[in-house]
Amino acid sequence: xxxxxxxxxxxxxxxLEITRKILQLPPDEIDKALDIVRLTQxxxxxxxxxxxxxxxxxxxxxxxxxxxxLLILDEPTNGLDPAGVKEIRELIMxxxxxxxxxxxxxxxxxxxxELMADHVGIIHQGELLFQGTMAELKTKGRDEVVVxxxxxxxxxxxxxxxxxxxxxxxxxxxxxxxNINMETLNRELVLSGYGVSHLSKNLGNLEDIFLQLTGExx
Amino acid sequence: xxxxxxxxxxxxxxxKRSFIWPAVVLTPxxxxxxxxxxxxxRYDYLMSLDYNQGLSSxxxxxxxxxxxxxxxxxxxxxxxxSHVHYLEYKSxxxxxxxxxxxxxxxxxxxxxxxxxxxxxxxxxxxxICLVIAGKVLGFPEIVDVSLFAAYSAYQFLAITxxxxxxxxxxxxxxxxxxxxxxxxxxxxxSLFFAQSEQLARFIPYAHMIYTLPDYRINNAVxxxxxxxxxxxxxxxxxxxxxxxxxx
Numbered sequence: 001x002x003x004x005x006x007x008x009x010x011x012x013x014x015x016l017e018i019t020r021k022i023l024q025l026p027p028d029e030i031d032k033a034l035d036i037v038r039l040t041q042x043x044x045x046x047x048x049x050x051x052x053x054x055x056x057x058x059x060x061x062x063x064x065x066x067x068x069x070l071l072i073l074d075e076p077t078n079g080l081d082p083a084g085v086k087e088i089r090e091l092i093m094x095x096x097x098x099x100x101x102x103x104x105x106x107x108x109x110x111x112x113x114e115l116m117a118d119h120v121g122i123i124h125q126g127e128l129l130f131q132g133t134m135a136e137l138k139t140k141g142r143d144e145v146v147v148x149x150x151x152x153x154x155x156x157x158x159x160x161x162x163x164x165x166x167x168x169x170x171x172x173x174x175x176x177x178x179n180i181n182m183e184t185l186n187r188e189l190v191l192s193g194y195g196v197s198h199l200s201k202n203l204g205n206l207e208d209i210f211l212q213l214t215g216e217x218x
Numbered sequence: 219x220x221x222x223x224x225x226x227x228x229x230x231x232x233x234k235r236s237f238i239w240p241a242v243v244l245t246p247x248x249x250x251x252x253x254x255x256x257x258x259x260r261y262d263y264l265m266s267l268d269y270n271q272g273l274s275s276x277x278x279x280x281x282x283x284x285x286x287x288x289x290x291x292x293x294x295x296x297x298x299x300s301h302v303h304y305l306e307y308k309s310x311x312x313x314x315x316x317x318x319x320x321x322x323x324x325x326x327x328x329x330x331x332x333x334x335x336x337x338x339x340x341x342x343x344x345x346i347c348l349v350i351a352g353k354v355l356g357f358p359e360i361v362d363v364s365l366f367a368a369y370s371a372y373q374f375l376a377i378t379x380x381x382x383x384x385x386x387x388x389x390x391x392x393x394x395x396x397x398x399x400x401x402x403x404x405x406x407x408s409l410f411f412a413q414s415e416q417l418a419r420f421i422p423y424a425h426m427i428y429t430l431p432d433y434r435i436n437n438a439v440x441x442x443x444x445x446x447x448x449x450x451x452x453x454x455x456x457x458x459x460x461x462x463x464x465x
Contacts, residue, residue: 017231
């Protein structure tokens with residue numbers, strides 16, 4: 001998938017015909033696969049005229065032929081423009097339902113994995129560091145509350161006096177901790193005369209969690 | 219065996235719309251046409267030469283034709299062998315081809331067979347075209363079938379070693395153009411190698427020179443060494459391909 005394989009002088013149909021012949025599949029398998037990846041309309045067009053996204057879809061169609069129970073896709077959105085990424089993402093997400101197949105994606109683009117996967121495994125230098133649901137992985141993140149208050153310095157001092165650990169970054173206050181009650185925090189600040197314009201819980205994205213798990217961040 | 223046939227069919231599907239088919243059809247035609255023109259213009263002169271005394275018109279046609287064909291055929295076979303493999307490199311398809319549940323030896327054998335079949339078609343077409351050329355030229359003798367049969371048979375065997383070597387190089391060198399360049403250099407220098415029969419035995423590019431059925435030429439070079447080297451290279455190619463790293 002990372003660099004899709006295809007014979008560009010042949011049409012999409014002919015490319016799949018090669019796979020079909022080798023695997024001894026019935027002829028309707030080609031149309032079925034083309035239909036799933038939404039390439040039916042272009043099946044008689046030479047692959048050299050395809051966009052990269054269409055070539056990726058053809059690659060997926062090749063992988064789909066033969067009613068596979070497990071599909072392993074390596075970097076399926078690599079090199080695609082935003083529209084292509086969205087298209088391939090939606091296609092991959094629809095495969096388990098349409099094909100009743102498990103899809104295993106290997107990728108370095110963690111934001112994409114966050115959008116696509118429900119189960120995740122993190123491998124670092126050959127070692128499986130985590131395996132579980134996306135929700136479980138999220139709990140591994142460093143929880144913190146982000147506050148934008150005015151005046152910033154005095155608000156920070158006020159919160160420190162209240163016993164919170166506070167750091168100031170990029171004009172915001174960061175309060176690490178999983179059990180901070182945001183309602184209480186907000187009330188304390190407002191009733192003490194500070195203007196609060198932003199208050200949110202930062203669970204940390206997959207990238208942060210990955211770096212944390214692999215020990216690549218201080 | 220079933221798997222081999224499926225892979226062979228797939229090989230021919232891959233060649234759809236490629237320049238290989240026009241090359242296979244037109245090369246023998248071109249070779250025969252050049253020989254036709256040669257004999258059309260110089261038949262009487264050639265027959266009058268001492269060297270050709272006692273030869274039949276068909277034998278003369280083959281001798282004259284062999285000067286062109288002994289280079290033209292190996293050149294085109296080299297291109298075909300290279301192209302069949304280049305297609306996989308160009309389209310990054312080795313990974314896809316070998317990810318399918320098929321044996322590597324059979325993938326290699328299917329490619330080798332495709333080149334052999336295309337070469338065989340060229341040899342047969344060339345013989346037919348030469349017969350037609352002789353008929354159009356109005357040769358007084360009847361067609362010497364045994365001469366053409368021997369010429370074709372020697373070519374099948376001689377070309378085996380060339381196909382074996384070129385497939386071995388094309389499949390195992392990551393740049394198929396290097397294999398093509400080696401093939402061109404080999405064919406271009408084949409006449410020099412052929413000067414020594416001892417040396418020619420071990421140079422697959424020179425085997426084709428020894429395919430002309432003529433009492434002055436030792437066809438055993440094409441017959442035995444062509445086949446032996448052909449089989450050795452085929453075996454070596456299959457072994458090498460098993461160990462080929464695909465990324």
